[in-house]
Amino acid sequence: MRYSALQILRQGLTGNRGWKPVWREPDPKPHYDIVIVGGGGHGLATAYYLATVHGLTDVAVLEKGWLGSGNVGRNTTIIRSNYLLPGNEPFYELSLQLWEGLEQDFNYNAMVSQRGIVNLYHSDGQRDAAARRGNAMLLAGADAVLLDREALQRKCPYLDFDNERFPIKGGLYQPRGGTVRHDAVAWGYARGADRRGVDLIQNCEVTGFDIRDGVCRGVETSRGAIGADRVAVCVAGSSGRVMGYAGLRLPIESHVLQAFVTEGLKPAIPGVITFGAGHFYVSQSDKGGLVFGGDIDGYNSYAQRGNLPTLEDVCEGGMALMPMIGRARILRIWGGLVDMSMDGSPFIDKTPVDGLLFNGGWNYGGFKATPASGYCYAHLIATGAPHPVAAEMRLDRFERGAAIDEKGAGAQPNLH
Amino acid sequence: MLIDHPLLGPRDAAEFVILGDAGLIDRPDWQAEDAARLFHDYQHLRDNPAGGHRELWFHEQGDRSWLVVTRNTVTHEIVKVELARDVAIARERDR
Numbered sequence A: 001m002r003y004s005a006l007q008i009l010r011q012g013l014t015g016n017r018g019w020k021p022v023w024r025e026p027d028p029k030p031h032y033d034i035v036i037v038g039g040g041g042h043g044l045a046t047a048y049y050l051a052t053v054h055g056l057t058d059v060a061v062l063e064k065g066w067l068g069s070g071n072v073g074r075n076t077t078i079i080r081s082n083y084l085l086p087g088n089e090p091f092y093e094l095s096l097q098l099w100e101g102l103e104q105d106f107n108y109n110a111m112v113s114q115r116g117i118v119n120l121y122h123s124d125g126q127r128d129a130a131a132r133r134g135n136a137m138l139l140a141g142a143d144a145v146l147l148d149r150e151a152l153q154r155k156c157p158y159l160d161f162d163n164e165r166f167p168i169k170g171g172l173y174q175p176r177g178g179t180v181r182h183d184a185v186a187w188g189y190a191r192g193a194d195r196r197g198v199d200l201i202q203n204c205e206v207t208g209f210d211i212r213d214g215v216c217r218g219v220e221t222s223r224g225a226i227g228a229d230r231v232a233v234c235v236a237g238s239s240g241r242v243m244g245y246a247g248l249r250l251p252i253e254s255h256v257l258q259a260f261v262t263e264g265l266k267p268a269i270p271g272v273i274t275f276g277a278g279h280f281y282v283s284q285s286d287k288g289g290l291v292f293g294g295d296i297d298g299y300n301s302y303a304q305r306g307n308l309p310t311l312e313d314v315c316e317g318g319m320a321l322m323p324m325i326g327r328a329r330i331l332r333i334w335g336g337l338v339d340m341s342m343d344g345s346p347f348i349d350k351t352p353v354d355g356l357l358f359n360g361g362w363n364y365g366g367f368k369a370t371p372a373s374g375y376c377y378a379h380l381i382a383t384g385a386p387h388p389v390a391a392e393m394r395l396d397r398f399e400r401g402a403a404i405d406e407k408g409a410g411a412q413p414n415l416h
Numbered sequence B: 001m002l003i004d005h006p007l008l009g010p011r012d013a014a015e016f017v018i019l020g021d022a023g024l025i026d027r028p029d030w031q032a033e034d035a036a037r038l039f040h041d042y043q044h045l046r047d048n049p050a051g052g053h054r055e056l057w058f059h060e061q062g063d064r065s066w067l068v069v070t071r072n073t074v075t076h077e078i079v080k081v082e083l084a085r086d087v088a089i090a091r092e093r094d095r
Protein backbone atom coordinates (compact mmCIF):
# COMPACT_ATOMS: atom_id res chain seq x y z
CA MET A 1 0.00 0.00 0.00
CA ARG A 2 1.27 3.45 -0.90
CA TYR A 3 1.04 5.94 1.94
CA SER A 4 -0.45 9.35 1.16
CA ALA A 5 -2.78 11.99 2.57
CA LEU A 6 -5.54 10.54 0.40
CA GLN A 7 -4.93 7.10 1.92
CA ILE A 8 -5.31 8.51 5.44
CA LEU A 9 -8.58 10.10 4.40
CA ARG A 10 -9.86 6.93 2.76
CA GLN A 11 -8.87 4.75 5.75
CA GLY A 12 -10.32 7.26 8.18
CA LEU A 13 -13.69 7.14 6.41
CA THR A 14 -13.73 3.32 6.33
CA GLY A 15 -12.93 2.69 9.99
CA ASN A 16 -9.16 2.22 9.54
CA ARG A 17 -9.73 -1.42 8.66
CA GLY A 18 -7.53 -1.44 5.54
CA TRP A 19 -4.09 -0.92 7.11
CA LYS A 20 -1.83 -3.95 6.58
CA PRO A 21 1.26 -5.07 8.54
CA VAL A 22 4.22 -3.11 7.23
CA TRP A 23 6.36 -6.18 6.46
CA ARG A 24 5.96 -9.96 6.14
CA GLU A 25 7.44 -12.39 8.68
CA PRO A 26 8.90 -15.11 6.45
CA ASP A 27 10.78 -18.23 7.56
CA PRO A 28 14.36 -18.32 6.33
CA LYS A 29 15.02 -20.07 3.01
CA PRO A 30 17.97 -22.53 2.88
CA HIS A 31 19.98 -20.26 0.58
CA TYR A 32 20.16 -16.63 -0.57
CA ASP A 33 22.42 -14.73 -2.94
CA ILE A 34 23.14 -12.27 -0.18
CA VAL A 35 22.71 -12.53 3.58
CA ILE A 36 22.96 -9.35 5.61
CA VAL A 37 23.75 -9.86 9.30
CA GLY A 38 22.18 -7.18 11.53
CA GLY A 39 18.78 -5.54 11.11
CA GLY A 40 19.75 -2.09 12.29
CA GLY A 41 19.61 1.04 10.17
CA HIS A 42 22.65 0.10 8.12
CA GLY A 43 21.58 -3.49 7.41
CA LEU A 44 18.08 -2.45 6.38
CA ALA A 45 19.36 0.45 4.25
CA THR A 46 21.81 -1.92 2.56
CA ALA A 47 18.99 -4.32 1.69
CA TYR A 48 16.86 -1.44 0.42
CA TYR A 49 19.56 -0.09 -1.91
CA LEU A 50 20.53 -3.59 -3.10
CA ALA A 51 16.93 -3.94 -4.23
CA THR A 52 16.27 -0.44 -5.55
CA VAL A 53 19.63 0.53 -7.07
CA HIS A 54 21.04 -2.86 -8.09
CA GLY A 55 17.89 -4.93 -8.59
CA LEU A 56 19.15 -7.65 -6.21
CA THR A 57 16.27 -9.11 -4.20
CA ASP A 58 17.37 -12.66 -3.31
CA VAL A 59 18.47 -11.12 -0.04
CA ALA A 60 17.80 -11.84 3.65
CA VAL A 61 18.42 -9.58 6.62
CA LEU A 62 19.05 -11.62 9.80
CA GLU A 63 18.38 -9.82 13.06
CA LYS A 64 18.96 -11.39 16.46
CA GLY A 65 16.25 -9.34 18.19
CA TRP A 66 13.56 -7.26 16.57
CA LEU A 67 14.21 -4.85 13.71
CA GLY A 68 15.62 -1.63 15.06
CA SER A 69 16.35 -3.00 18.55
CA GLY A 70 19.96 -1.79 18.40
CA ASN A 71 21.43 1.65 18.07
CA VAL A 72 19.18 2.78 15.27
CA GLY A 73 16.48 3.04 17.95
CA ARG A 74 18.77 4.29 20.73
CA ASN A 75 20.58 7.25 19.23
CA THR A 76 19.98 10.97 19.68
CA THR A 77 18.94 11.29 16.02
CA ILE A 78 21.36 13.99 14.87
CA ILE A 79 22.25 14.23 11.19
CA ARG A 80 24.97 16.51 9.80
CA SER A 81 27.85 16.57 7.35
CA ASN A 82 30.33 18.78 9.19
CA TYR A 83 33.45 16.63 8.92
CA LEU A 84 36.90 17.88 8.01
CA LEU A 85 38.86 15.15 6.26
CA PRO A 86 38.59 14.17 2.58
CA GLY A 87 38.17 10.48 3.52
CA ASN A 88 34.99 11.36 5.44
CA GLU A 89 33.33 14.58 4.28
CA PRO A 90 32.13 13.57 0.77
CA PHE A 91 30.62 10.42 2.28
CA TYR A 92 28.69 12.30 4.96
CA GLU A 93 27.57 14.91 2.44
CA LEU A 94 26.20 12.15 0.19
CA SER A 95 24.38 10.86 3.26
CA LEU A 96 22.84 14.25 3.98
CA GLN A 97 21.69 14.52 0.37
CA LEU A 98 20.11 11.07 0.60
CA TRP A 99 18.35 12.13 3.82
CA GLU A 100 16.93 15.12 1.97
CA GLY A 101 15.16 12.90 -0.56
CA LEU A 102 14.60 9.87 1.65
CA GLU A 103 10.96 10.23 2.61
CA GLN A 104 9.80 10.67 -0.99
CA ASP A 105 12.09 7.84 -2.04
CA PHE A 106 10.85 5.21 0.41
CA ASN A 107 7.35 6.65 0.88
CA TYR A 108 7.52 6.80 4.67
CA ASN A 109 7.41 9.72 7.08
CA ALA A 110 10.77 9.74 8.86
CA MET A 111 10.29 13.29 10.14
CA VAL A 112 13.55 14.51 8.61
CA SER A 113 13.87 17.96 10.14
CA GLN A 114 16.67 20.23 8.93
CA ARG A 115 16.59 22.50 11.94
CA GLY A 116 20.31 23.28 11.87
CA ILE A 117 23.28 22.32 14.00
CA VAL A 118 25.81 24.62 15.64
CA ASN A 119 29.21 23.64 17.08
CA LEU A 120 30.37 26.23 19.60
CA TYR A 121 33.84 27.76 19.76
CA HIS A 122 35.43 29.50 22.72
CA SER A 123 38.77 30.93 21.62
CA ASP A 124 40.55 32.45 18.61
CA GLY A 125 42.27 29.13 17.96
CA GLN A 126 38.97 27.26 17.94
CA ARG A 127 37.46 29.92 15.68
CA ASP A 128 40.26 29.34 13.16
CA ALA A 129 39.69 25.58 13.36
CA ALA A 130 35.94 26.11 12.82
CA ALA A 131 36.62 28.33 9.78
CA ARG A 132 38.93 25.70 8.33
CA ARG A 133 36.36 22.96 8.87
CA GLY A 134 33.66 25.17 7.33
CA ASN A 135 35.83 25.68 4.24
CA ALA A 136 36.44 21.94 3.94
CA MET A 137 32.69 21.42 4.10
CA LEU A 138 32.05 24.03 1.40
CA LEU A 139 34.67 22.38 -0.83
CA ALA A 140 32.79 19.08 -0.52
CA GLY A 141 29.52 20.76 -1.55
CA ALA A 142 28.07 21.03 1.97
CA ASP A 143 26.83 24.21 3.63
CA ALA A 144 28.54 26.04 6.49
CA VAL A 145 28.19 29.44 8.13
CA LEU A 146 30.55 30.90 10.70
CA LEU A 147 28.46 32.65 13.35
CA ASP A 148 29.90 35.32 15.61
CA ARG A 149 28.76 35.86 19.16
CA GLU A 150 26.00 38.33 18.25
CA ALA A 151 24.48 36.11 15.57
CA LEU A 152 24.50 33.15 17.95
CA GLN A 153 23.04 35.24 20.75
CA ARG A 154 20.05 36.04 18.54
CA LYS A 155 19.44 32.29 18.04
CA CYS A 156 20.11 31.06 21.57
CA PRO A 157 20.00 33.94 24.05
CA TYR A 158 19.97 31.61 27.05
CA LEU A 159 23.46 30.18 26.59
CA ASP A 160 26.03 31.19 29.21
CA PHE A 161 28.03 33.41 26.84
CA ASP A 162 30.21 34.86 29.61
CA ASN A 163 31.12 31.53 31.20
CA GLU A 164 34.44 32.00 33.04
CA ARG A 165 36.12 28.90 31.69
CA PHE A 166 34.55 28.60 28.22
CA PRO A 167 33.16 31.97 27.13
CA ILE A 168 31.14 31.44 23.95
CA LYS A 169 32.61 33.37 21.02
CA GLY A 170 30.40 31.91 18.28
CA GLY A 171 29.81 28.72 16.40
CA LEU A 172 30.12 26.84 13.13
CA TYR A 173 26.57 26.49 11.85
CA GLN A 174 25.28 23.96 9.34
CA PRO A 175 21.69 24.93 8.43
CA ARG A 176 21.04 21.62 6.60
CA GLY A 177 21.89 19.53 9.67
CA GLY A 178 19.12 18.47 12.01
CA THR A 179 17.26 15.48 13.43
CA VAL A 180 15.27 12.51 12.11
CA ARG A 181 12.83 10.18 13.81
CA HIS A 182 15.17 7.20 14.23
CA ASP A 183 12.69 4.30 14.51
CA ALA A 184 10.91 5.47 11.39
CA VAL A 185 14.19 5.19 9.48
CA ALA A 186 14.43 1.50 10.36
CA TRP A 187 10.76 0.93 9.58
CA GLY A 188 10.84 2.87 6.32
CA TYR A 189 13.86 1.00 4.97
CA ALA A 190 12.45 -2.31 6.23
CA ARG A 191 9.12 -1.73 4.50
CA GLY A 192 10.82 -0.64 1.28
CA ALA A 193 13.08 -3.69 1.22
CA ASP A 194 10.27 -6.11 2.14
CA ARG A 195 8.01 -4.79 -0.60
CA ARG A 196 10.70 -5.57 -3.13
CA GLY A 197 11.08 -9.17 -1.97
CA VAL A 198 13.83 -9.01 0.67
CA ASP A 199 13.22 -11.45 3.57
CA LEU A 200 13.50 -9.71 6.96
CA ILE A 201 14.08 -12.43 9.54
CA GLN A 202 13.81 -11.46 13.19
CA ASN A 203 14.85 -13.41 16.29
CA CYS A 204 17.56 -15.02 14.19
CA GLU A 205 21.00 -14.68 15.78
CA VAL A 206 24.05 -15.46 13.70
CA THR A 207 26.29 -17.74 15.78
CA GLY A 208 28.97 -18.67 13.25
CA PHE A 209 30.08 -18.66 9.63
CA ASP A 210 30.43 -21.57 7.24
CA ILE A 211 33.96 -20.92 6.00
CA ARG A 212 35.67 -23.55 3.85
CA ASP A 213 39.01 -23.05 2.08
CA GLY A 214 38.96 -19.36 2.89
CA VAL A 215 35.52 -18.86 1.32
CA CYS A 216 32.41 -17.95 3.28
CA ARG A 217 29.43 -20.01 2.08
CA GLY A 218 26.82 -19.08 4.64
CA VAL A 219 25.99 -18.59 8.28
CA GLU A 220 24.94 -20.65 11.26
CA THR A 221 22.02 -19.15 13.13
CA SER A 222 19.67 -19.81 16.01
CA ARG A 223 17.16 -20.77 13.29
CA GLY A 224 19.46 -23.19 11.46
CA ALA A 225 22.11 -22.93 8.77
CA ILE A 226 21.54 -20.53 5.88
CA GLY A 227 23.67 -20.65 2.74
CA ALA A 228 24.75 -17.52 0.90
CA ASP A 229 27.06 -16.47 -1.92
CA ARG A 230 27.92 -13.30 -0.06
CA VAL A 231 27.58 -12.54 3.64
CA ALA A 232 27.55 -8.86 4.60
CA VAL A 233 27.98 -8.12 8.31
CA CYS A 234 26.80 -4.83 9.83
CA VAL A 235 26.18 -5.36 13.52
CA ALA A 236 27.60 -2.06 14.85
CA GLY A 237 28.40 -2.54 18.58
CA SER A 238 28.60 -6.34 18.17
CA SER A 239 31.22 -6.15 15.40
CA GLY A 240 34.08 -7.59 17.45
CA ARG A 241 31.98 -10.47 18.71
CA VAL A 242 30.51 -11.45 15.33
CA MET A 243 33.70 -11.08 13.27
CA GLY A 244 35.40 -13.11 15.98
CA TYR A 245 33.32 -16.09 14.76
CA ALA A 246 35.27 -15.77 11.50
CA GLY A 247 38.56 -15.60 13.40
CA LEU A 248 39.11 -11.93 12.54
CA ARG A 249 40.39 -9.31 14.96
CA LEU A 250 39.29 -5.75 14.23
CA PRO A 251 40.62 -2.25 14.90
CA ILE A 252 37.51 -1.74 17.04
CA GLU A 253 36.49 -1.74 20.72
CA SER A 254 32.89 -1.87 21.94
CA HIS A 255 31.89 0.87 24.37
CA VAL A 256 28.70 2.20 25.92
CA LEU A 257 27.21 5.59 25.10
CA GLN A 258 24.30 6.98 27.10
CA ALA A 259 21.46 9.31 26.15
CA PHE A 260 19.12 11.35 28.33
CA VAL A 261 15.66 12.86 27.78
CA THR A 262 13.79 15.31 30.00
CA GLU A 263 10.08 15.80 30.47
CA GLY A 264 8.30 17.68 27.67
CA LEU A 265 8.91 21.43 27.70
CA LYS A 266 7.80 24.37 25.56
CA PRO A 267 9.94 24.95 22.45
CA ALA A 268 13.27 26.44 23.56
CA ILE A 269 16.06 24.92 21.49
CA PRO A 270 15.81 25.74 17.79
CA GLY A 271 18.22 23.13 16.43
CA VAL A 272 21.11 21.04 17.69
CA ILE A 273 23.76 22.65 19.90
CA THR A 274 27.07 20.91 20.51
CA PHE A 275 29.43 22.06 23.26
CA GLY A 276 32.56 20.03 22.59
CA ALA A 277 34.61 21.71 25.31
CA GLY A 278 32.06 20.63 27.92
CA HIS A 279 31.31 17.19 26.44
CA PHE A 280 27.64 18.00 25.98
CA TYR A 281 25.14 18.29 23.13
CA VAL A 282 21.42 18.93 23.10
CA SER A 283 18.37 19.19 20.88
CA GLN A 284 14.64 19.26 21.55
CA SER A 285 12.33 16.57 20.28
CA ASP A 286 9.02 17.34 18.62
CA LYS A 287 7.30 16.15 21.80
CA GLY A 288 9.25 18.80 23.72
CA GLY A 289 11.77 16.65 25.60
CA LEU A 290 15.34 17.88 25.71
CA VAL A 291 17.43 15.11 24.19
CA PHE A 292 21.04 15.29 25.31
CA GLY A 293 24.24 13.39 25.78
CA GLY A 294 27.99 13.62 26.04
CA ASP A 295 30.97 11.31 26.12
CA ILE A 296 31.03 7.53 26.10
CA ASP A 297 31.58 5.97 29.53
CA GLY A 298 35.13 5.11 28.44
CA TYR A 299 35.61 1.42 29.28
CA ASN A 300 34.91 -1.59 27.04
CA SER A 301 31.32 -2.68 27.47
CA TYR A 302 28.65 -4.89 25.95
CA ALA A 303 26.14 -4.04 28.65
CA GLN A 304 23.84 -1.54 26.87
CA ARG A 305 23.70 0.47 30.07
CA GLY A 306 26.07 3.00 31.56
CA ASN A 307 27.10 4.28 34.96
CA LEU A 308 26.19 7.33 37.01
CA PRO A 309 29.52 9.26 36.94
CA THR A 310 28.94 9.84 33.23
CA LEU A 311 25.43 11.11 33.88
CA GLU A 312 26.87 13.56 36.40
CA ASP A 313 29.56 14.68 33.96
CA VAL A 314 27.07 15.22 31.14
CA CYS A 315 24.72 17.18 33.40
CA GLU A 316 27.59 19.38 34.57
CA GLY A 317 28.29 20.15 30.91
CA GLY A 318 24.64 21.06 30.44
CA MET A 319 24.69 23.37 33.47
CA ALA A 320 27.84 25.07 32.20
CA LEU A 321 26.30 25.69 28.78
CA MET A 322 22.74 26.65 29.63
CA PRO A 323 22.06 27.00 33.35
CA MET A 324 18.30 26.99 32.75
CA ILE A 325 18.52 23.24 32.07
CA GLY A 326 18.89 22.74 35.83
CA ARG A 327 15.12 23.21 36.12
CA ALA A 328 14.33 20.33 33.77
CA ARG A 329 13.74 16.85 35.13
CA ILE A 330 15.25 13.83 33.42
CA LEU A 331 12.60 11.33 32.42
CA ARG A 332 14.55 8.54 30.73
CA ILE A 333 18.15 7.41 30.29
CA TRP A 334 19.53 4.49 28.33
CA GLY A 335 22.72 3.22 26.72
CA GLY A 336 23.76 1.61 23.46
CA LEU A 337 26.82 -0.30 22.26
CA VAL A 338 29.05 1.76 20.05
CA ASP A 339 31.77 0.29 17.84
CA MET A 340 34.65 2.69 18.53
CA SER A 341 37.42 2.42 15.96
CA MET A 342 41.12 3.22 16.23
CA ASP A 343 40.82 6.51 14.34
CA GLY A 344 37.17 7.35 14.98
CA SER A 345 36.18 6.57 11.38
CA PRO A 346 34.25 3.62 9.93
CA PHE A 347 34.94 0.66 7.63
CA ILE A 348 33.01 -0.51 4.57
CA ASP A 349 35.20 -3.20 3.09
CA LYS A 350 35.83 -6.77 2.01
CA THR A 351 37.65 -9.02 4.49
CA PRO A 352 40.46 -11.56 4.00
CA VAL A 353 37.70 -14.22 3.83
CA ASP A 354 36.21 -14.42 0.31
CA GLY A 355 32.49 -13.68 0.26
CA LEU A 356 32.51 -12.09 3.72
CA LEU A 357 32.14 -8.31 3.88
CA PHE A 358 32.27 -5.95 6.83
CA ASN A 359 30.60 -2.65 7.70
CA GLY A 360 31.28 -1.16 11.13
CA GLY A 361 33.34 1.13 13.30
CA TRP A 362 30.64 3.83 13.34
CA ASN A 363 31.59 5.11 16.76
CA TYR A 364 28.90 7.37 18.25
CA GLY A 365 27.99 8.85 14.87
CA GLY A 366 26.62 6.21 12.54
CA PHE A 367 22.99 7.27 12.52
CA LYS A 368 23.58 10.20 10.19
CA ALA A 369 25.55 7.80 8.00
CA THR A 370 22.68 5.34 7.61
CA PRO A 371 21.63 6.21 4.02
CA ALA A 372 25.16 6.53 2.63
CA SER A 373 26.37 3.49 4.54
CA GLY A 374 23.61 1.37 3.04
CA TYR A 375 24.13 2.93 -0.39
CA CYS A 376 27.90 2.38 -0.43
CA TYR A 377 27.74 -1.08 1.18
CA ALA A 378 25.18 -2.16 -1.43
CA HIS A 379 27.51 -0.80 -4.11
CA LEU A 380 30.44 -2.81 -2.74
CA ILE A 381 28.37 -6.01 -2.39
CA ALA A 382 26.84 -5.70 -5.85
CA THR A 383 29.85 -4.52 -7.88
CA GLY A 384 32.79 -5.78 -5.82
CA ALA A 385 34.35 -2.31 -5.87
CA PRO A 386 34.13 0.39 -3.20
CA HIS A 387 31.92 3.37 -3.90
CA PRO A 388 34.15 6.43 -4.59
CA VAL A 389 33.01 8.34 -1.47
CA ALA A 390 33.76 5.33 0.76
CA ALA A 391 37.00 4.36 -0.93
CA GLU A 392 39.14 5.36 2.08
CA MET A 393 37.09 3.40 4.62
CA ARG A 394 39.27 0.31 4.43
CA LEU A 395 40.33 -2.21 7.05
CA ASP A 396 44.00 -2.03 6.00
CA ARG A 397 44.31 1.73 6.30
CA PHE A 398 46.40 1.62 9.49
CA GLU A 399 48.93 -0.67 7.83
CA ARG A 400 49.18 1.86 5.00
CA GLY A 401 49.49 4.82 7.36
CA ALA A 402 46.21 6.17 5.97
CA ALA A 403 44.16 6.59 9.16
CA ILE A 404 41.19 8.99 8.95
CA ASP A 405 41.61 10.63 12.32
CA GLU A 406 39.35 13.72 12.59
CA LYS A 407 40.51 14.48 16.13
CA GLY A 408 44.14 13.46 15.82
CA ALA A 409 43.77 11.40 18.99
CA GLY A 410 45.64 8.33 17.70
CA ALA A 411 44.85 4.65 18.20
CA GLN A 412 42.89 5.20 21.41
CA PRO A 413 39.22 4.40 20.73
CA ASN A 414 37.83 5.98 23.90
CA LEU A 415 39.27 9.39 22.99
CA HIS A 416 37.57 9.76 19.60
CA MET B 1 32.18 0.67 39.57
CA LEU B 2 34.56 0.10 42.47
CA ILE B 3 38.10 -1.05 41.78
CA ASP B 4 39.67 -2.98 44.64
CA HIS B 5 43.16 -1.48 44.45
CA PRO B 6 45.74 -4.00 45.78
CA LEU B 7 47.45 -1.29 47.87
CA LEU B 8 44.66 1.16 48.68
CA GLY B 9 41.50 -0.95 48.90
CA PRO B 10 38.21 -0.21 47.11
CA ARG B 11 38.34 3.02 45.07
CA ASP B 12 35.75 4.71 42.84
CA ALA B 13 36.47 3.93 39.17
CA ALA B 14 36.02 7.65 38.46
CA GLU B 15 39.48 8.19 40.02
CA PHE B 16 41.03 6.12 37.22
CA VAL B 17 41.49 6.39 33.48
CA ILE B 18 41.42 3.29 31.31
CA LEU B 19 43.92 2.64 28.56
CA GLY B 20 42.48 -0.58 27.17
CA ASP B 21 43.37 -4.24 26.63
CA ALA B 22 46.13 -5.44 28.99
CA GLY B 23 47.81 -6.99 25.95
CA LEU B 24 49.35 -3.53 25.55
CA ILE B 25 51.90 -4.64 28.19
CA ASP B 26 53.35 -7.08 25.66
CA ARG B 27 55.21 -4.75 23.31
CA PRO B 28 56.48 -6.67 20.28
CA ASP B 29 60.16 -7.15 19.59
CA TRP B 30 61.27 -4.23 17.41
CA GLN B 31 64.07 -6.32 15.95
CA ALA B 32 61.81 -9.13 14.75
CA GLU B 33 61.69 -9.89 11.01
CA ASP B 34 58.04 -8.88 10.79
CA ALA B 35 58.20 -6.05 13.34
CA ALA B 36 56.07 -3.71 11.18
CA ARG B 37 53.20 -6.18 11.10
CA LEU B 38 53.60 -7.06 14.78
CA PHE B 39 53.45 -3.39 15.78
CA HIS B 40 50.43 -2.80 13.52
CA ASP B 41 48.56 -5.62 15.20
CA TYR B 42 49.73 -4.60 18.68
CA GLN B 43 48.68 -0.99 18.18
CA HIS B 44 45.41 -1.45 16.28
CA LEU B 45 43.79 -4.88 16.59
CA ARG B 46 41.75 -5.96 19.59
CA ASP B 47 40.04 -9.17 20.77
CA ASN B 48 37.22 -6.97 22.10
CA PRO B 49 35.50 -9.86 23.94
CA ALA B 50 31.98 -9.90 25.37
CA GLY B 51 32.75 -11.36 28.81
CA GLY B 52 36.06 -11.53 30.68
CA HIS B 53 38.48 -8.76 29.70
CA ARG B 54 41.89 -7.94 31.17
CA GLU B 55 42.54 -4.23 30.90
CA LEU B 56 44.92 -1.50 32.02
CA TRP B 57 43.67 1.20 34.38
CA PHE B 58 45.76 4.13 35.65
CA HIS B 59 45.06 5.58 39.10
CA GLU B 60 45.40 9.15 37.90
CA GLN B 61 43.71 10.80 40.87
CA GLY B 62 45.32 8.48 43.37
CA ASP B 63 48.69 6.82 43.73
CA ARG B 64 49.35 6.89 39.96
CA SER B 65 49.95 3.18 39.73
CA TRP B 66 48.95 1.07 36.72
CA LEU B 67 46.59 -1.81 37.42
CA VAL B 68 45.51 -4.84 35.45
CA VAL B 69 41.78 -5.20 36.08
CA THR B 70 39.91 -8.33 35.04
CA ARG B 71 36.35 -7.22 34.37
CA ASN B 72 33.29 -8.70 32.71
CA THR B 73 32.28 -6.43 29.81
CA VAL B 74 28.71 -7.77 29.86
CA THR B 75 27.98 -7.30 33.58
CA HIS B 76 30.72 -4.76 34.51
CA GLU B 77 31.65 -7.08 37.41
CA ILE B 78 35.30 -6.76 38.46
CA VAL B 79 36.74 -10.15 39.38
CA LYS B 80 40.45 -9.47 39.87
CA VAL B 81 42.79 -6.50 40.32
CA GLU B 82 46.59 -6.73 40.13
CA LEU B 83 49.43 -4.25 40.00
CA ALA B 84 50.49 -4.04 36.34
CA ARG B 85 54.06 -4.10 37.58
CA ASP B 86 53.59 -7.54 39.13
CA VAL B 87 51.93 -8.82 35.96
CA ALA B 88 54.75 -7.52 33.78
CA ILE B 89 57.45 -8.99 36.03
CA ALA B 90 55.70 -12.38 36.11
CA ARG B 91 55.53 -12.38 32.29
CA GLU B 92 59.23 -11.63 31.99
CA ARG B 93 59.90 -14.56 34.29
CA ASP B 94 57.80 -16.85 32.07
CA ARG B 95 59.70 -15.98 28.90
Ligand SMILES: Cc1cc2nc3c(=O)[nH]c(=O)nc-3n(C[C@H](O)[C@H](O)[C@H](O)COP(=O)(O)OP(=O)(O)OC[C@H]3O[C@@H](n4cnc5c(N)ncnc54)[C@H](O)[C@@H]3O)c2cc1C
Binding pocket: A037, A038, A039, A040, A041, A042, A043, A062, A063, A064, A065, A066, A067, A068, A069, A070, A071, A072, A073, A074, A075, A076, A077, A078, A079, A204, A205, A206, A207, A234, A235, A236, A237, A238, A242, A257, A258, A259, A293, A334, A335, A336, A337, A338, A362, A363, A364, A365, A366, A367, A368, A369
Ligand atom coordinates in the same frame (compact mmCIF):
# COMPACT_ATOMS: atom_id res chain seq x y z
C1 LIG C 1 23.09 6.83 22.93
C2 LIG C 1 23.51 6.93 21.50
C3 LIG C 1 23.37 8.14 20.82
C4 LIG C 1 23.76 8.25 19.48
N1 LIG C 1 23.54 9.44 18.83
C5 LIG C 1 23.82 9.57 17.52
C6 LIG C 1 23.53 10.77 16.83
O1 LIG C 1 22.96 11.72 17.39
N2 LIG C 1 23.85 10.86 15.51
C7 LIG C 1 24.46 9.83 14.86
O2 LIG C 1 24.76 9.98 13.68
N3 LIG C 1 24.73 8.66 15.49
C8 LIG C 1 24.43 8.49 16.80
N4 LIG C 1 24.70 7.30 17.46
C9 LIG C 1 25.34 6.20 16.72
C10 LIG C 1 24.39 5.40 15.86
O3 LIG C 1 23.22 5.11 16.57
C11 LIG C 1 25.06 4.09 15.39
O4 LIG C 1 26.36 4.35 14.89
C12 LIG C 1 24.27 3.39 14.29
O5 LIG C 1 22.92 3.27 14.64
C13 LIG C 1 24.88 2.02 14.02
O6 LIG C 1 24.33 1.39 12.88
P1 LIG C 1 23.02 0.47 12.93
O7 LIG C 1 21.82 1.34 12.96
O8 LIG C 1 23.10 -0.47 11.81
O9 LIG C 1 23.22 -0.27 14.32
P2 LIG C 1 22.22 -1.16 15.17
O10 LIG C 1 20.84 -0.61 15.13
O11 LIG C 1 22.85 -1.37 16.48
O12 LIG C 1 22.19 -2.50 14.30
C14 LIG C 1 22.98 -3.63 14.53
C15 LIG C 1 22.04 -4.80 14.66
O13 LIG C 1 22.78 -6.02 14.61
C16 LIG C 1 22.11 -6.93 15.44
N5 LIG C 1 23.01 -8.03 15.78
C17 LIG C 1 24.09 -8.01 16.61
N6 LIG C 1 24.66 -9.22 16.67
C18 LIG C 1 23.95 -10.03 15.85
C19 LIG C 1 24.05 -11.40 15.49
N7 LIG C 1 25.00 -12.19 16.01
N8 LIG C 1 23.14 -11.91 14.61
C20 LIG C 1 22.15 -11.12 14.10
N9 LIG C 1 22.02 -9.81 14.41
C21 LIG C 1 22.90 -9.28 15.27
C22 LIG C 1 21.70 -6.10 16.64
O14 LIG C 1 20.65 -6.71 17.36
C23 LIG C 1 21.28 -4.79 15.98
O15 LIG C 1 19.90 -4.73 15.73
C24 LIG C 1 24.33 7.14 18.81
C25 LIG C 1 24.48 5.93 19.48
C26 LIG C 1 24.07 5.80 20.82
C27 LIG C 1 24.22 4.48 21.50
